[in-house]
Amino acid sequence: MVEVQRFYFDHNATTPVSPAVLEVLVPALLEVYGNASSIHQHGQMAKQKLEIARRQVAGLIACDPKDLVFLSGGTEADNLAILGTVRANSAARKHVVTTTIEHPAVLNTCRQLEREGVEVSYVRTGSDGVVDPADVHRALRPETILISVMHANNELGTIQPLREIATLAREAGILFHADGVQAAGKIPVDVKALGVDLYSISGHKFHAPKGIGALYVKHGTRLGPIQFGGRHERERRPGTENVPGAVALGQAAFSAIENLATETARLAALRDRLEAGILERLPACGVNAGHSPRTPNTTNIFFDGLEGEAMVISLDLKGFAVSSGSACSSGAVEPSHVLLAIGLSRERARASLRFSLGQSNTEEQVDALIDAVAESAAHLRKLSPTYTASV
Amino acid sequence: MSGGVDSSVVAGMLHRSGRRVVGLTMQLWNQRRLPELTPESGPTGRCCSLDDVYDARFVAQQLGIPYYVINFEDRFEEQVVKPFISEYLAGRTPIPCTLCNNFIKFDQFLEMAAGVGAERIATGHYARLGQDEETGRYQLLTSVDRGKDQTYFLFGLKQDQLARTQFPLGEYTKPQVRELARELGLPVAEKPDSQEICFVPNGDYAAFIDGYFREQGIAREQTEGDIVDTDGHVLGDHAGVHHFTVGQRRGLGIAAREPLYVISTEPASQRVIVGRNDDLLRARMAVKEVNWISIAPIVAPVRAHVRIRNKHLPAPAMISPTPDPTRVEVHFDEPQRAVTPGQGAVFYSGDIVLGGGWIE
Numbered sequence: 001m002v003e004v005q006r007f008y009f010d011h012n013a014t015t016p017v018s019p020a021v022l023e024v025l026v027p028a029l030l031e032v033y034g035n036a037s038s039i040h041q042h043g044q045m046a047k048q049k050l051e052i053a054r055r056q057v058a059g060l061i062a063c064d065p066k067d068l069v070f071l072s073g074g075t076e077a078d079n080l081a082i083l084g085t086v087r088a089n090s091a092a093r094k095h096v097v098t099t100t101i102e103h104p105a106v107l108n109t110c111r112q113l114e115r116e117g118v119e120v121s122y123v124r125t126g127s128d129g130v131v132d133p134a135d136v137h138r139a140l141r142p143e144t145i146l147i148s149v150m151h152a153n154n155e156l157g158t159i160q161p162l163r164e165i166a167t168l169a170r171e172a173g174i175l176f177h178a179d180g181v182q183a184a185g186k187i188p189v190d191v192k193a194l195g196v197d198l199y200s201i202s203g204h205k206f207h208a209p210k211g212i213g214a215l216y217v218k219h220g221t222r223l224g225p226i227q228f229g230g231r232h233e234r235e236r237r238p239g240t241e242n243v244p245g246a247v248a249l250g251q252a253a254f255s256a257i258e259n260l261a262t263e264t265a266r267l268a269a270l271r272d273r274l275e276a277g278i279l280e281r282l283p284a285c286g287v288n289a290g291h292s293p294r295t296p297n298t299t300n301i302f303f304d305g306l307e308g309e310a311m312v313i314s315l316d317l318k319g320f321a322v323s324s325g326s327a328c329s330s331g332a333v334e335p336s337h338v339l340l341a342i343g344l345s346r347e348r349a350r351a352s353l354r355f356s357l358g359q360s361n362t363e364e365q366v367d368a369l370i371d372a373v374a375e376s377a378a379h380l381r382k383l384s385p386t387y388t389a390s391v
Numbered sequence: 392m393s394g395g396v397d398s399s400v401v402a403g404m405l406h407r408s409g410r411r412v413v414g415l416t417m418q419l420w421n422q423r424r425l426p427e428l429t430p431e432s433g434p435t436g437r438c439c440s441l442d443d444v445y446d447a448r449f450v451a452q453q454l455g456i457p458y459y460v461i462n463f464e465d466r467f468e469e470q471v472v473k474p475f476i477s478e479y480l481a482g483r484t485p486i487p488c489t490l491c492n493n494f495i496k497f498d499q500f501l502e503m504a505a506g507v508g509a510e511r512i513a514t515g516h517y518a519r520l521g522q523d524e525e526t527g528r529y530q531l532l533t534s535v536d537r538g539k540d541q542t543y544f545l546f547g548l549k550q551d552q553l554a555r556t557q558f559p560l561g562e563y564t565k566p567q568v569r570e571l572a573r574e575l576g577l578p579v580a581e582k583p584d585s586q587e588i589c590f591v592p593n594g595d596y597a598a599f600i601d602g603y604f605r606e607q608g609i610a611r612e613q614t615e616g617d618i619v620d621t622d623g624h625v626l627g628d629h630a631g632v633h634h635f636t637v638g639q640r641r642g643l644g645i646a647a648r649e650p651l652y653v654i655s656t657e658p659a660s661q662r663v664i665v666g667r668n669d670d671l672l673r674a675r676m677a678v679k680e681v682n683w684i685s686i687a688p689i690v691a692p693v694r695a696h697v698r699i700r701n702k703h704l705p706a707p708a709m710i711s712p713t714p715d716p717t718r719v720e721v722h723f724d725e726p727q728r729a730v731t732p733g734q735g736a737v738f739y740s741g742d743i744v745l746g747g748g749w750i751e
Contacts, residue, residue: 307506309461309462310506310507313413313461313507314506316459317457328418328462330441330460331444331448331460332418332460332462333461334462379506383506
């Protein structure tokens with residue numbers, strides 16, 4: 001296969017482990033092999049590393065370290081937050097409120113609750129991709145147990161008004177979970193200021209390895225088990241602690257805090273450059289939810305008359321990694337449920353691409369990406385029977 | 392790349408020849424749909440099953456070529472599944488593979504491949520391509536392995552499609568292809584051939600159609616009707632004309648002195664007409680939407696061998712043009728059994744595919 005230089009613009013899918021993380025991860029794998037629950041020195045050393053990591057991660061979201069549960073990642077965090085709180089509550093209260101733009105880790109957990117007899121309200125958003133707290137308020141019922149709303153959307157980057165929703169939840173005595181997988185490490189997060197009770201984090205979205213994440217559980221929140229085993233993590237999550245993973249997550253959190261201000265500005269500038277470049281070069285395209293508050297690294301652009309799938313393949317063959325929709329089990333692409341949920345037509349949802357920037361991206365890479373997008377789009381539109389009709 | 396031996400060998404051969412090859416698999420049908428039709432063993436061994444995608448990806452990874460699965464589910468449903476169902480309900484016996492070739496594989500799939508920068512597509516079809524040296528016209532030829540020949544399903548291909556297509560397996564027999572697979576070290580070398588229509592479990596079309604309507608929540612009009620003989624005498628009843636195809640003998644549920652066959656179906660009156668084997672013989676038929684491949688459209692009668700279904704031995708016939716340039720009349724030298732509306736009629740001269748169309 002012809003070797004091309006590869007540029008990565010899919011950081012919302014996952015990120016590479018950073019050198020700083022690798023530097024602490026390898027020694028942890030080699031040396032800190034004790035079981036953190038063991039009494040001997042090997043165990044104590046592991047426990048110590050685990051707690052240092054917990055304090056580092058707590059720093060990222062400004063919480064009490066004791067309120068953090070290490071687990072395998074965002075999906076498990078969302079499952080534990082939702083299933084754990086609902087199952088711990090009395091049978092009389094059986095209603096959950098979430099939104100139509102959540103990640104499948106939340107949506108499909110809610111679907112499972114529905115199968116178990118819990119009612120779920122899915123609040124819609126407008127084309128801005130931001131949920132209106134008033135709509136959340138209208139969805140509340142006396143029997144509502146939990147509200148679950150993501151902090152930042154994975155497809156659009158849109159930031160949700162957590163503070164306002166938290167106020168509603170608090171006044172109504174309802175628990176509030178936020179899926180922070182796409183926000184932590186990208187924008188400042190202060191769970192106490194936000195007023196959430198539960199907050200999900202995934203390490204690999206900000207340069208820790210896959211397989212480590214955390215759930216913030218505010219002190220005093222009743223949380224039932226969803227897995228059964230030992231008494232690890234204050235009986236909130238059984239299973240031998242993944243100490244090297246936690247150490248890596250701690251370092252990733254530390255680096256994120258350190259770089260947040262500069263990276264935010266840098267990525268936002270690159271993102272704006274990318275949007276401006278594409279919109280200037282190509283007709284019939286635009287930014288989905290572009291006027292909403294967004295994470296600095298994410299943009300979602302529609303190219304009318306094009307197949308996003310063909311664009312992804314064409315760009316990949318040129319060395320640029322971007323994404324379109326969500327992968328089904330075979331690896332084929334389905335139109336993004338988020339884009340459909342904010343009211344895009346199936347055609348426009350299929351014609352949209354997500355670009356998510358990160359540490360490695362530079363101005364030169366962005367300019368090369370703009371050229372490649374313009375070239376691929378022009379070629380595909382030349383062949384597209386629907387383009388002339390739609391423009 | 393379907394994950395089968397044939398397309399895997401095509402990828403391997405082209406890669407070995409030094410071409411820049413990209414592997415593509417079409418996701419055509421979501422096998423989780425109509426779960427009630429799926430055998431307990433799960434939806435394996437049919438197109439778009441996860442096992443087949445796994446195999447295709449495995450082959451691509453082994454060859455070291457880029458590989459993608461493309462979602463054609465929406466388009467496949469619109470342009471193959473729905474026409475397939477409406478043809479059946481109209482009393483005809485459709486060929487979804489030809490619809491798929493005409494409207495998906497050699498149309499939108501070809502466009503997608505061109506869109507991502509491919510000069511040509513190569514498929515695992517058993518067929519050959521040639522070119523008329525004088526006119527430059529592309530010709531479609533039967534494969535060397537006559538038993539595997541798939542030209543019957545390719546009669547809809549146009550010149551611009553043929554110009555951008557390769558059928559590398561046409562020169563080989565199936566055993567040779569398996570040998571090539573072993574030689575290339577492909578993990579699918581011993582995988583059994585696929586059977587039946589890819590999206591219909593167990594080849595049970597009627598169950599598929601009934602299941603599809605259930606899934607769509609479409610209330611079906613009553614489809615029951617009478618089974619009658621050629622003189623109109625009622626012999627029994629049936630659950631719907633889509634359960635029957637011309638020439639069918641089994642499943643009629645009628646005791647008779649001699650074997651009875653479906654002669655035709657009449658959706659308008661919900662009648663299934665049955666008769667003796669001799670009643671199935673037809674000496675002539677009309678063919679519509681004719682596509683001429685290897686020769687220019689005919690202006691005078693031509694002699695050819697005509698195949699009226701995939702496993703039919705092409706029969707000698709005279710093909711005559713009609714005032715409608717897309718229609719021809721076919722007169723067989725000897726009457727043919729079970730000329731079935733909705734099936735393809737493909738015209739051969741030796742190993743050259745002249746063209747073909749749909750039996751009216």
